[in-house]
Amino acid sequence: MPTWGRSFRGAFAVVAFGVLWEIVGILVAFIGLGMVGLSLFMPFGSPPIPWVPQVSGVLGLVLGVILVVVGIALALLGFLASFLKVLTEMTAEEVLKRNALAAASRAAFQASPQAYLPVGPPPSPSY
Numbered sequence: 001m002p003t004w005g006r007s008f009r010g011a012f013a014v015v016a017f018g019v020l021w022e023i024v025g026i027l028v029a030f031i032g033l034g035m036v037g038l039s040l041f042m043p044f045g046s047p048p049i050p051w052v053p054q055v056s057g058v059l060g061l062v063l064g065v066i067l068v069v070v071g072i073a074l075a076l077l078g079f080l081a082s083f084l085k086v087l088t089e090m091t092a093e094e095v096l097k098r099n100a101l102a103a104a105s106r107a108a109f110q111a112s113p114q115a116y117l118p119v120g121p122p123p124s125p126s127y
Contacts, residue, residue, distance in 0.1 A: 021078020032067025035060045
């Protein structure tokens with residue numbers, strides 16, 4: 001069984017990695033929201049910047065919505081993935097530790113092999 005200290009270190013790692021994924025997901029979602037907001041200023045009229053084509057408004061809206069969905073999914077799945085990664089690493093370490101301990105105890109208590117000599121009648125004396 002893992003110790004309480006190891007369990008709390010694992011929980012801290014889950015939270016730390018989860019917060020990093022949340023930050024990345026929120027940044028991607030905010031970039032998407034920015035694209036949606038900018039595209040709403042020029043949906044069908046002339047764009048405020050003369051060299052930007054009119055299609056960029058609709059394209060920005062579609063790409064922005066996609067980025068918002070990807071950002072939210074990244075934040076949620078990243079937190080879950082960090083939980084699963086830390087959990088499986090802790091489990092693998094415990095299994096390896098238990099297997100090493102079991103192998104050591106088997107080696108310590110295993111009887112040493114004995115060499116048996118054949119038993120037969122004693123050789124006859126030579127006169």
